[in-house]
Amino acid sequence: MIFLSRWRQRLPFLVVFLVLSGCGAQNVNLVTGESQRGAYSWTQQVQLGGQADQQIVAQYGLTTNAGVADYVDELGNVVLSNAFDAIERAAASGEVQLDRAAFSEIRQTPFTFRVLDSPVVNAFALPGGYVYVTRGLMAHLDNEAQLAMVLGHEIGHVVAQHSSRQAFKAQLGQLGVVGAAIGGAVLGGGDLAQGILEYGSQGAQLLFLKYGRDAEREADEAGVAYSEFSGYDAAQAADFFRSLGRIQEAGGGALPSFLSTHPDPSEREQTIPQLASLYEGTMVNASEYLAEIEGMVLGENPREGFVENGVFYHPELAFRFTVPNGWQVSNTRQAVLIGEPNGRAILQLSLASQSSAAQAAQELRGQQGISVTGQENYSANGNPAVLLEGQAAQQTGSISFLASYIEYGGNVYEILGYTNQQGYQTYAPEFSRTMRSFQRLSDSQYLNRQPVRLDVVTVNRSAPFSSFLNGRADVPGLTPEGLAILNQVGLSETIPSGTQLKLPR
Incomplete structure (x- = not known):
């Protein structure tokens, strides 16, 4: 791929960090308790994450809905607090060996949870405690338990210091620069991987692949545990991962499993409930969640x-x-x-x-x-x-x-x-x-073109999902099948009376 040097900083997906000189840093993986080699110390990760956060916000913008932003920030901090408490309990019981100084440094770092104004279904994390979800992802979730699991997954990437570890591996491979800063995307891509990268060769795309599948599975385990410790039924996320698979199929964008750094959605659909069965979380909070996202811009603005x-x-x-x-x-x-x-x-x-x-x-x-x-x-x-x-x-x-x-x-x-x-x-x-x-x-x-917004409607009859689309606005980029995926149902599936649906206003 070709770039003009003075324009490189304008390319939206290229937030890259120079590999630091020397032999790297010793990181503690708070998910496993293990010590691992990384490219950056925690202090450096916080600094790099803060710098990249400014670019992300400038490039994609944040939701203008202050209520939604506060809601995600509050939930993220609840899951984070319970994650740290769980790590503390595991260390106290001797289940994991923990570097207390390193743990204290990470726990005292304020984490930032943001909602990006993007229709792409995506979530990702930057090193140092920066976690992002898009409004597109939020529209595709059905309840608070699913959001808690996604936030827990991204928190898992951060506290396991996966970016630092991946960057160190790239340093050993003498890549020179590391595209591992932006990682942990739920779909393994999304709009942060679009732009010019989308037009390049498969080799260029592979250069910017995110964390390895083992790291993704580690983050899934963390996401389930952290959301369950917060009282949520993480098994609810299986329906969301089924939707991810349908999104990939509809877009023709599914990579062969050996090329994808993320486990296949169908695999995660199976493993998430298995992991959740080890815990006792019960909260779902569907109506509460839908009330928060009602009125959100749906699709492209x-x-x-x-x-x-x-x-x-x-x-x-x-x-x-x-x-x-x-x-x-x-x-x-x-x-x-x-x-x-x-x-x-x-x-x-x-x-x-x-x-x-x-x-x-x-x-x-x-x-x-x-x-x-x-x-x-x-x-x-x-x-x-x-x-x-x-x-x-x-x-x-x-x-x-x-x-x-x-x-x-x-x-x-x-x-x-x-x-x-x-x-x-x-x-x-x-x-x-x-x-x-x-x-x-x-x-x-x-x-005078205006965006389509999301309506939450309680249906008063039992009928196929497709029948509830009559008279509804067309959403750019969302087909009737896409709207079914948005609701985690089939297009011809019978919807029971009293069900809440997300429909275009």
């Missing part, structure tokens, strides 16, 4: 940009531009990434920091390794713009680019198109068409 009939619309910023036919779009808070299906070329739109197109173009010209071979001042449908063409030197050779800077609405927009030198003549016309199509959005049907 069109206010932040959407593609329709080959055009990208952004209602909030009131602009539009055409998307090359068949290219894939990944839209985040900081950039819109558009990839040629085979990964041979990339377009990226983001905000430039300069106050004019001319200043932005001048700064690019002055970057080390940048060779500009052509410049054009033009009008992007009435908006002052500058177009630059050239090459960027990389360690593996030069790549060719076309860069456009457009003044619009008090901002300067940067649209970059880049590919290898051999492919430039093929893709340059696509780059240019997209850049020159940028214009003001004035059509009210797009300017």
Whole structure:
């Protein structure tokens, strides 16, 4: 995959940490009580996690629903407290040998639990105590017990210091940089693994695979134990993992099991109840959970940009531009990434920091390794713009680019198109068409587009699930089968009267 060095930090999924020099650090795995080699001390993990957290929040944004954010934070801290109490009891009884100083250091660290404003079904953890769930994941959960188990799973990754251990293994493998910082995703991917990675080769994807399957199983055991110690019936999570399998099947995205760092969802569907049978938790709290998520945005939020009939619309910023036919779009808070299906070329739109197109173009010209071979001042449908063409030197050779800077609405927009030198003549016309199509959005049907929100409805009749979709809003990205998966039921399954369903408002 190709990158321009000055743009590397803008790529949404690449939060990478340099492997620290030396022989690494001695970490304590609080899940097993064992001592293990890691790349970072706990203090370093907290520092790195905090730095990456700022990038994650800036890139994906947080839920604007303060009630949901507080709810997840409160539940996360309940599960965390019970996890630490369980570790303390195991050490006191002699079940595990525990480094008291290391345990105390981790226990005294405040953990952060966040809800990301993303429709992708995902949860992950950063080292040092940063745990994230997406609103997409929350919409697909049916009760509080399932959420508690997911949070416990991610807490397990953190207290077992899996990122540090994985980074140390990568250091021994002389990879140079480690993509293990963002890990523990429930699906082993999600939107944090999308963007340019999505358009790359399978080899590039394997480089950024998360924790090994043993670590995932370890985190599952921790998640079950920690949620059960908090009083929840962790076996409820089996239905959620069945949904994960259905999501993968529907999207055609299931990896062969030997390539996936996560156990197959069907395996977890079987093992979670077995693990839960060792405990006595009974709480489910379905109605309480559904009350918390009612009104949540369902699917993509069109206010932040959407593609329709080959055009990208952004209602909030009131602009539009055409998307090359068949290219894939990944839209985040900081950039819109558009990839040629085979990964041979990339377009990226983001905000430039300069106050004019001319200043932005001048700064690019002055970057080390940048060779500009052509410049054009033009009008992007009435908006002052500058177009630059050239090459960027990389360690593996030069790549060719076309860069456009457009003044619009008090901002300067940067649209970059880049590919290898051999492919430039093929893709340059696509780059240019997209850049020159940028214009003001004035059509009210797009300017006023609103998100679909989640309704919690108690049905008053027994009928197939599909019958309850009549008259409901269409959700971009969610088919009727997808809505059935959202409710952890079959599309033709009979729903008993009195059942609460999650339906599009």
